[in-house]
Amino acid sequence: MSVLSNEKNDVVMVGDEKFVPLYTKDEIRLRITELASEISREYVGKVPIFIGVLNGSFIFLSDLIKEVSLDCEIDFFKLSSYGDEKISSGNVTLLKELNCDVNGRDIII
Numbered sequence: 001m002s003v004l005s006n007e008k009n010d011v012v013m014v015g016d017e018k019f020v021p022l023y024t025k026d027e028i029r030l031r032i033t034e035l036a037s038e039i040s041r042e043y044v045g046k047v048p049i050f051i052g053v054l055n056g057s058f059i060f061l062s063d064l065i066k067e068v069s070l071d072c073e074i075d076f077f078k079l080s081s082y083g084d085e086k087i088s089s090g091n092v093t094l095l096k097e098l099n100c101d102v103n104g105r106d107i108i109i
Contacts, residue, residue, distance in 0.1 A: 032063050032064050033067055037067075039064075044070070047070070047073065047106075048105070048108050049074070049100055049108070051075050051076065051107055052109075053076070053077060053109075054076045073100055076098075077097055077098050080092070080095050
């Protein structure tokens, strides 16, 4: 992946595909900080489990967890409907299950 700069109208290349970002890096950082503050207030005194969907969420979730001022657990699951294709097959396959027990827990996905 290559990014030509930090502006919304710039092009991001992923392989041979071109994308135009919806948000700048600074806008994303600010929103992550805001979300982390909201979560920290809402779950004070609790130990929530943050669950990410691999592979797309791991960087976002990492950035979010760094800003959250709570003890917490982190787990991931992975699904696929694409295989090696760019178009979904319509069939979802579970590739990785959760490792933690979520029964009775506060979960943030």
